[in-house]
Amino acid sequence: MATASTDPTQDRTSLAPAPPRTKRLWGIVIALLAGLGMSVQARINGQLGKELDDSALAAVISFGGGLLLLCCWLAVSRSMRQGTRKAVDALRTGRLRPWHYLGGVAGATYVLAQSLTVSLIGVALFTVGVVAGQTVSGLFVDRFGLGPAGKEPPTWPRVTGAVLTVLAVAGALAGDLAGQSDLARIWLLILPCIAGAGMAVQQAVNGHVNVVSGSSLTAALVNFTAGTTVLLLAWLVSLLLNGLPAGLPGNPVLYLGGLVGIVFIATASFVVSWIGVLLLGLSTVAGQLIGSVLLDLLLPAVEGRLTVPTVVGCAVALLAIGVASLGGRAARRAALEQSRS
Numbered sequence: 001m002a003t004a005s006t007d008p009t010q011d012r013t014s015l016a017p018a019p020p021r022t023k024r025l026w027g028i029v030i031a032l033l034a035g036l037g038m039s040v041q042a043r044i045n046g047q048l049g050k051e052l053d054d055s056a057l058a059a060v061i062s063f064g065g066g067l068l069l070l071c072c073w074l075a076v077s078r079s080m081r082q083g084t085r086k087a088v089d090a091l092r093t094g095r096l097r098p099w100h101y102l103g104g105v106a107g108a109t110y111v112l113a114q115s116l117t118v119s120l121i122g123v124a125l126f127t128v129g130v131v132a133g134q135t136v137s138g139l140f141v142d143r144f145g146l147g148p149a150g151k152e153p154p155t156w157p158r159v160t161g162a163v164l165t166v167l168a169v170a171g172a173l174a175g176d177l178a179g180q181s182d183l184a185r186i187w188l189l190i191l192p193c194i195a196g197a198g199m200a201v202q203q204a205v206n207g208h209v210n211v212v213s214g215s216s217l218t219a220a221l222v223n224f225t226a227g228t229t230v231l232l233l234a235w236l237v238s239l240l241l242n243g244l245p246a247g248l249p250g251n252p253v254l255y256l257g258g259l260v261g262i263v264f265i266a267t268a269s270f271v272v273s274w275i276g277v278l279l280l281g282l283s284t285v286a287g288q289l290i291g292s293v294l295l296d297l298l299l300p301a302v303e304g305r306l307t308v309p310t311v312v313g314c315a316v317a318l319l320a321i322g323v324a325s326l327g328g329r330a331a332r333r334a335a336l337e338q339s340r341s
Helices: 021-052 055-076 078-093 103-143 156-179 183-213 216-242 257-298 308-340
Strands: none
Touching: 021 055, 021 103, 021 257, 055 078, 055 103, 055 216, 055 257, 078 183, 078 216, 103 156, 103 183, 103 216, 103 257, 156 257, 156 308, 183 216, 183 257, 216 257, 257 308
C-alpha cells in the first residue's frame, strides 16, 4: 500500500510553485498547436468512419495505428524503454495507482465520438460539444489536484475564463441551430460532451505517468494501450451485430489519425505540468475551435454555411485563455505564502 509520501495524488499540503512566465507562454502556444492537430484528427476519423460505415472499426484503426507506431519506436528508443520500466515500477511500488494508467479509456471515447458524429454534425459543432465537457471538467480536475501540477484554486479569473468558453460554446450552438431545422442534432452533442469531460481527466493522469517515467512517449504508450483495448472490445460487439465492412478506403490520409493522436497525447502529458489542466484544456480548446472553423470552411464534412456565431465563439475562447491565465500565478503564490505562515 502506498504511503502519503509516495502517492502524488494524496496529502498535498502546499501547491507546486508556478512555472516561469516564458515557460507558461510557450506551454500555451504548444497547447494551441496541439488543439489544431486535434481538429485535423477529428476530420480524418470522421471521414474514415463514414467511408467504412463502421465507427467502432474506424476508432480501432486510428488508436491501433498509433499504438503500432509507438511499439515500433519502443523497440529502437532506449529512453522510451527506460521510461516504460519506470512506469511499471511506479505501479508495483505504489507511486502511481492503477487508475493513473487508464487515461486511454477517455481517449478511446474521444476517438469513437469523432468517428461517429463528425460526419453528421461537422468538425466545428463536434468541437463545441468537446469544449463544453472539457472546460467544466478541467476546472474540477485542477480544483482537486488530479494533475501533476497540484491543486489549482478556482480563482475568479479562472472561473470567468471557463464561463466565457462555455458562452462561446452556447453561441456557436445557437448559430448552428438557427441555420438548421433538425433539432435532433443537439442529441448528437452528448457523446462529444462526455468525451470532452474525459479529456481533462486523461490529461491529468497522463501527466502523472509522464512525470514518473520522464518520457512523454511512455505516457502516450500507456494511453494508447488502454484505449486500443477498450476499442477492440467495442468493435467485437459491433462485429457481432453488423459484420465486416465491404472494404477499406484507399486514401492513405485517412489512416493518419493515430499519428496525430500520438503527437497530441505526448504534448499534453508534457505541457500539463507547466500550465495546469484547466489552462491546457482552454488552450487546446481554442486551437480546436480555430482549426475546426478552418476545416469546415475549406474542407467541410457537412455541407452548410459557416455561421458568424461560430467564428465569434473562437474569438471568445481565445479571450477566455487570457482571462484564465491571469488568475493562476498570483493565486498560487498567495497560497504558498499562506502555507508558510
